[in-house]
Amino acid sequence: MPVSAPHATLSLAAIVAESARKYPHDVAVVDGDTRLTYRDLWDRARRVAAALHEQGVRPGDRVALMIGNVAEFPVVYFGILAAGAVVVPVHLLLTATEVAYVLRDSEAKLIVCHGPTTEVAILAADEAGVAVAAGGALSEGGTATVGYESRSPEDAAVVFYTSGTTGAPKGAVLTHLNMVLNATVSALDANDVRKSDIVLGCLPLFHAFGQTATMNAAFRMGATIVLLPRFSGDTAIEMMVRKGVDVFHGVPTMYIALLDAARAADCALPSLRTCISGGASLPVNVLDEFAATFATTVYEGYGLSETAPVACANQAAFGTRPGTVGRPVWGVDVEIADPERELTVELLPDGEVGEIVIRGHNIFAGYLNRPDATAEAVVDGWFRTGDLGTKDAEGFVTVVDRKKDVIIRGGFNVYPREVEDVLSTHPAVSQVAVIGLPDATRGEEVCAVVVPADPTAGIDPTTLIEWSRSRLAKHKYPRQVHVVDVLPTGPSHKVLKRELRETFSRS
Known part of the structure; x- marks a missing residue:
């Protein structure tokens, strides 16, 4: 009689399930006056899983999650995972039309929202023809599932929406193996x-x-997260002092805001105890001043949605x-490759500038329904x-520039x-080129350089900015608009954005 092949299982939901078993009475989440122990968190997540199952959600289905940094985010997030479904986190700053695109592209079964996100989520769900549910309602009452659905390590756990400088946003599929190992290695x-850490949760959880x-x-x-829905330097400092926070994670703009607040108030x-920076390059002078002001060490890192991150x-x-x-972190290789050889990867010697390439347990499973892009x-x-970056003989990686023209504004x-x-x-x-210009607060600011359709009528920058806001x-x-007669182009008629950045960085 043939013996069936062994089949390993793994679920990202185990992260909370196991901590609930080991530390049931310890606090997992602090949200204002709300304190959820690990037992509370896992119980509410399992109630969400049961409610989702009643609504027809099955293992492998995708469920969009549009909730801010409040307790309902981890409750619903791990509830979706416990149901065996796939989490599709939605950026809170998107318009209803942009959210509807994510819902259609991901083929989401429904979108779960909470509080301030409800209006946009309902509009997007209506436009995409998708069901909508309130996170709080899902986690209240009813029975809870016994545990979590078994999944394969290669099954999708989360789909992060991202895109390059061309084309529509793409869904980067991260597996349970990607997400569990990256959290564990981190x-x-x-x-x-x-376990004793009290971490400020001010980075967007989506x-x-x-x-x-x-x-x-x-x-x-089994540590504790203190959630901060809306970040400001003053609020973050007050919250960290009052709640005894000893670990801070942030993007460079947050570090700058904390320094400004520390300087302005006695x-x-x-x-x-420790601080982590990512999302964009942290200026060395900011890092040094922050370390001195707060008497701590700042550890800067690097990653992308496609690397879990x-x-x-x-x-x-x-x-x-x-x-x-x-x-490179444990189990991951990071090297520098010839950026001109796109059909193959040819690694370069230490010290040379090239394209940063990565392989390891953190590499995503591909872009959803986009084999060519993958x-x-x-x-x-x-x-x-x-x-683009370099790697020295001791393995330290430096990010030099972006090969493409992605703008990182405030970590986004x-x-x-x-x-x-x-x-x-x-x-x-008539024509438009969008570039990023250096900005002391946001890292980069979005700037549009436009050619008017009617040179005699021109374009009013303020009017165009206001028009684009909706x-x-x-x-x-864009916060800046510059009007020009013609955009500079090279021999292949591509717009030379490098020249535009040089020109308007000086203006």
């Missing part, structure tokens, strides 16, 4: 997460950084090196990041093509 190897490095890594070790500062980090085991994103991104087993990616497509529909616009997410619409 907790045990890269960031030295401890984003890969906040989701894996903050939430999942903390839950993996107030107590939190005692921070952590790929490199300055780690205590190897020492920190300001200006770099550290060394084949372009993963070559010879390596994920091509599109970022802005893709010029999306903005250009919208602005080009304005009747007064058609683009808050982090995407």
